[in-house]
Amino acid sequence: MVVRVCTDDVPFGERVDYWQHVVSDNFVRCVARIDRRDETFWGRIVSTSLGAVHYSLIEHYASSGYEISRSAKHIRQGEADDYILELQLGGESVVLGQDGREAVFDRGDFGMLDVTRPSLLACRPNSLVRAISLTFPRHLLPLRAEAVQGLTAVRINGGSGIGKLVSSFLIGLAENLDEGVPYGDDAVRLSNVLLDLLAVGLTSSAAGDSVAAPESSRSVLRTRVYSFIDRxxxxxxxxxxxxxxxxxxxxxxxxxxxxxxxxxxxxxxxxxxxxxxxxxxxxxxxxxxxxxxxxxxxxxxxxxxxxxxxxxxxxxxxxxxxxxxxxxxxxxxx
Known part of the structure; x- marks a missing residue:
């Protein structure tokens, strides 16, 4: 089933609160920081489920800027044990932040956030953003959580190599949302392929980091070992x-x-x-x-x-x- 929500029919004075509810309901408990006086704010989400993977196409505009943050308080209050993947389809760039890292994502780029730790997604003022977001249980990704920890809020280039395969796969799903999506067994198999491909993309990104510090290098090597074992x-x-x-x-x-x-x-x-x-x-x-x-x-x-x-x-x-x-x-x- 494809679910669509949009702020078009919501009065301007209520849009920020409505969007806060929509984002928390579709993803995880968080705070949406948008100027309540911003009458230009607009947002839309089209979402569906592929097995245990929640797939969403997101569009939003805010002249005042846009920020979604998840604090330690949200983590204590929630029971989510998920990863979120964000892929930029177009519009202005966004920033993902976690564990002291921040990375800028442009068209085609993607990256991960771990909802069990504080995180940030931010857009500058006057940003029209179009993105794909995936939410899925951490245990479904065929990589150890320790191996992924150093790879969140890290930009993965969606224009070449394995990153391009992942990006193209996700974009292809977005282009076919209006024509219907697989369900039942087909949806589960498709999500398995997607997560396996994502694991390869993350591992390739780690292997390409040639300037890592010693401890980071050991973490990268562990990630490569985990990937080798799975293969x-x-x-x-x-x-x-x-x-x-x-x-x-x-x-x-x-x-x-x-x-x-x-x-x-x-x-x-x-x-x-x-x-x-x-x-x-x-x-x-x-x-x-x-x-x-x-x-x-x-x-x-x-x-x-x-x-x-x-x-x-x-x-x-x-x-x-x-x-x-x-x-x-x-x-x-x-």
Whole structure:
């Protein structure tokens, strides 16, 4: 279902309060700073859902300037555990800020914000802005939160390389909103493709940072390692030795990179494989693939070991998990 909201029919004296409600309702609890005396202010949001990804096309103009901020107080009051992606479609540039970083985004550029930490989006006076915004649970992005932390409020060029692929994908969705959007299983699969592509874009951006400080460089290397692991989960021979060799570091240094992380290298490989298996088991398009085939697809050679590990991790056998989820996959028209 596509939802449209606009300030056109709202009296000028009530538009700022209305927009504050609309933004908080569509995204996360925040403060919209717009001069209440600004009779030029105008805004529009067209939004839909692609699985768990909330996709919005946003347009706004304010002669007095425009600012959306999320403070520590908002974070304490809210329960959101999401990322927000902002992509500039046109109009004036915007600024994203988080963790002491600020970056200017122009047409085609995109960047991320983590709603679990204070953040800022700002536009200068007399700015007409047209943007795409995605909101989605942090755990759905196939990158560790620690790896993404240094990549928020960082400009990713949407005009070349992987950044252009991500930008083109999102813009293509915007261009087809009026013609209808996928729903049900198709929407879930489309959102999975989108998040995988975004993860590659973020990792490529991190790898291109050649002037990072030592700690930042280690963070970038960890991000590259996480990405490498995800690309090779299907390989049953994937191991710390193989990962270290691919990144031209010693196995000892690889383990040192993971000190302070929630999981060791081996634990992370196992967890990511389990997550991919769980994703396949819940996908109606994979219902013809046996549990054993799915386990082997993600690097588990022994079906019995996989079943025990799955149950120990999620509290339910793989076959039971599949039956429970597929029974709930009843498409409903939007």
């Amino acid at each position: 090779h989960l299907h390989d049953p021979e994937l191991s710390p030795n193989k990962i270290a060799e691919a990144h031209h570091i010693s196995t000892r240094y690889l383990h040192k990179l993971f000190e302070g992380e929630e999981s060791t290298v081996v634990e992370w490989i196992r967890l990511r494989r389990l997550e991919q298996c769980r994703r396949y088991l819940a996908d109606p398009a994979k219902r013809c693939s046996s549990v054993g085939v799915i386990a082997a697809r993600w690097g588990f050679r022994d079906p019995s070991y996989f079943s025990r590990l799955f149950r120990a991790t999620y509290g339910i056998r793989p076959r039971e998990y599949r039956m429970l989820n597929l029974e709930q996959k009843i498409p409903s028209p939007l």
